[in-house]
Amino acid sequence: MKNKKIVFFPAFKRVVPADFENWLEHMAAEGWHIERVRQWSSIIMIFKKGKSKKYRFVYDLQAVPGKDYIPTYEQFGWECLGRMASVYIWRMEYSGERPEAFTDNESIVGRDKRTIAAVSVSFSLFLLGALAATITAVFFSGSLSAGDRNQLIALAVFLIILAILLGTVMIYIYKKGKQQKE
């Protein structure tokens, strides 16, 4: 029987924070556990088989957390599994009522807004990159070889696809947040 499970792009498959949390909780219930979250955990996550546990996970994006950020969570009994990019992943074992780190609508909406803002930075960069590649390919085509021009066009198309993807992600998080609010 396998005692390791590798999941690729877990954070990209579940872009809404609540969906990511629920998925980790479901994995833990099936006995699949992560011990640490690292920078590359959004790309690859390795789970180890163990006993089924009832854990509540929290996804919290904090670009510049204050020095009391971690102690505040720890005082409430949360265990920090680490961070991937600016996202902290917290865990708490529970029985009975499911613990919550965000207990009012305003802070849940705030958490989703911070996630959308972070995605929008990459979205803008991809869009600017696509624009720059297109302008260069169109207006400076005389000074470029056919091969260079084709590469620039391919780059622009690739960046536009990524921008569209991220744009869709932002809309999805926004809509899901709105549904949760209702």
Added chain:
Amino acid sequence: MNEEKAVKKYIPMTETMFFILLSLQQEHHGYGIMQYVRQLTNNRIILGAGTIYNSLSRLESDGLIKALSDDDRRKTYITTELGKKILQAEAKRIAELYKNVKSLLKEPR
């Protein structure tokens, strides 16, 4: 932040913000705030770590509360003069609401 801007931003206040600001009339750290609010509301409101951390950060950056001790493990806070004024303004608003709905709360004879 000046008083006018703070009034616009915070009034009417969310229940969470109100209870956090109310609890910080005395010095408290994050977990202490949760315990205080829980007791005050008879377990109706149990604030979470994320909610408390974000609310405290926001209140501190807007000047409604200030940090007293700042050791690595426990940062404690208390309301500033601006925070007290905003809390009083919100209390007045709630009192006015109460005055207007008081008759609804009377038990029918």
